[in-house]
Amino acid sequence: MWTLQYLKKLSVGLTLAMLAGCAVTQSQVVPKKVLHLVDEDFGRDYFIYLPTSYGKKPLPLVITCHGTNPWDSARMQINEWKHLAERYQFVVIAPGVSSARGVIPPSPSAGIAILKKDEEFILKITEGFLNNPNIDQRAIMITSWSAGGFPMYFTGLRHPEIFRVVAARQANFVREYYTPDIPRFDPYQPILIFYGENDLPILKADSKVAYDFLSKAGQKNLFLMSMKVGHTRHPEVALKFFGDAIRMYPRPTIIWAKLLPGGQCRIRFDSCLVDPPDDGKIYWDFGDGDSGVGRVVDHTYKSPGKYALAVMHAYRDKTIRFVGRIEVRAGSFSVISGEEK
Template identity: 35%
Template sequence: MVGWSGGGYAVYYTGLRHPKVFRALSVRMGSFDARFLPDVQERIDPYQPVLITIASNDLPGISLQCRKAYDWLKEQGMDRVRIKEIAGTHQRRPEVAFDFLREVTQDYSFIRINAVKDIGGDPLTVQFYAAIDPKPGAVIWDFGDGEVSHEVSPQHQYAKAGTYEVKLTVVNPKAAKTERTLRVTLSK
């Protein structure tokens, strides 16, 4: 998702609230105020890439506001946020966003996971599914009960009912790691 100038808030607000829909964000704007992002914190994905662009001849206030946005995103635990300085002034430069988005699709895995319970009538058996792009170099499912699997979409049988924090770790061919978690509650 890409936003320029005043459209930057829409990108932050919508993109950060829906990381499963928007794979990456590229923003070029002259002001930032976290008060306009009231319910974003609880939905942030620390692995969602964000590019903040600053021009070398921007007014000093613009680059300060961009750095303020960068600092706020890092404080929220976002690992893949960076600032890029480009030549010129505060003008549209779509090629910067296009290059960033191309890099994201090549360098970072986009992952969606879900779980289906009660497989084969067994309330303790769960089928896990992962859609991963690009094809991963390695996957590790940690089922939260001490068991793991290296299959992309494994089936797992738990020994007892309970709530389990399940984590999928994906390592892409360039060795970049991305994680996703979900909570599974099972009852007999």
């Protein structure tokens, strides 16, 4: 059951939304057509914009979740983003979602069931690009506007192995939707929560609740940002954060591994930093007494075991860290994000 206080805030917010409107004001001039597709399994629409350099080099990928109908839709989201996608050369996908219900969000039990269906749909269309050589797998962001925050947080936080960055734009949040999944969160996933100082009261409040919830959940690269704007569309804020995050915040992955005689394992690690600053340095601590320097490094573990794995990106007067674990077994290996508890 929603509280009377919540419903009062919601009533004020809806009134202001109707007065302010949610028009797409971004330029619609792009050289290519938007692709409008329908997934037969889900019976849902989704829209894709492929910029002019698609097919020539790997490009970043942005998934953007729309807000409450009729104030927003998947079509409006693609129209909001397509000019930026062409200007900065990245692929953008806008899926149709069912959980974007900012008017009266479903109860936690009903809401989670709807969110899981949205998650399945978002993952299906995203995974179609995961083995695509035209997509930079190090640079995938999920973002949202308004009530699209519900599926964005749910899918993005539960799948940090896919979504490098999460960026909430003036987004709704209900903590009960996400509490059961805290153990799945990656504490080093960069997350932006952006709201307008003249925004709808409920969205300002929800943004602060989301920040408090994620802070207490242990998220280390979490940012709360506001601007003197109302409930208007600002995709450029999320895009700037995306670009900064993939340049600055390491997310180590394994490129390849080779098992050697005697239980040894040689691994090539990638920090997954995209075009990091020239004057920065990337340091590795492999947890076995050895260290390395570089965006991509090779290391041989002499014996099976669990090792702390730390990556530090030192840039000017700051150091950005990732601390995780790697488990090397006799016949396999795995990287586990997060610090030892």
